[in-house]
Amino acid sequence: MIEKKNKMTLVVLSGDMDKVMAAYIIANGAAAAGMEVIMFFTFWGLKAIQRGNLTGKSIFGRMLGVMNRGGVDAIGPSRLNMGGMGRWMFKLMMKMHGVTPLNELREAAIALGVHLIPCQMSMDVMEISCSDLIPEAEEPVGVAVMLEHANESSIQYFI
Numbered sequence: 389m390i391e392k393k394n395k396m397t398l399v400v401l402s403g404d405m406d407k408v409m410a411a412y413i414i415a416n417g418a419a420a421a422g423m424e425v426i427m428f429f430t431f432w433g434l435k436a437i438q439r440g441n442l443t444g445k446s447i448f449g450r451m452l453g454v455m456n457r458g459g460v461d462a463i464g465p466s467r468l469n470m471g472g473m474g475r476w477m478f479k480l481m482m483k484m485h486g487v488t489p490l491n492e493l494r495e496a497a498i499a500l501g502v503h504l505i506p507c508q509m510s511m512d513v514m515e516i517s518c519s520d521l522i523p524e525a526e527e528p529v530g531v532a533v534m535l536e537h538a539n540e541s542s543i544q545y546f547i
Contacts, residue, residue: 395424396543399534403432403456404466405478405490411436411547412493418543419500426541427497428534429525430507432456433547434516435463436494437504437525449515458520460490498524505529 396418400411411427419425429437440459444450464475482489488496498504506521508528518528538544 390540392542393424393540394422395426395537395541396545397426397428397534397538397541398545398547399538400427400429400433400436400547401431402466402547403435403458403463405463405475406465407547408433408436408460408463409490409493411545412490412497414545414547415497415502416493416500419497419502423543425497425500425502426505426534426537427502428505428507428529428537430510431514434458434506434510434514434521436460437506437521438516439520439522441520443517443520444515446515452514456514458516460494463490494522505534507531507534 396415398411398415400408402408415425415427435456435458438458440457440462442450443453443458465478468474479489504522504525506525506528508530511517511528518525
């Protein structure tokens, strides 16, 4: 049996603002408490570590890149998005209540040494290249590497 480390693995599947925000808040709390933190971004979760540029090479990849624009500033809430109005409203309400914006939560995670690891298969399917990701994103890996991290982690989350 593998001894569990003071480590947390988060699988970030969702690209919704509220879920990505929760993932970064949990990651920051764990890292601030001294845990090693792995965030594995897959499918829609990749939006949270994208630069925000258009992606894709094929017709389907380009269509997906337009419809699913990445970057933390483009992420909308999981409910009540209202064609982008919800994103604006939530950002304004967060500012009014002194809540740390999503881009600052991501920067804090980077500063705390959180590992931002993209899923290679998801990048391949969605035609997202490494140059489409923020510079702090680590090399893409497959599920086997994520499972190794999860297996040695004392805490695992799927968001």
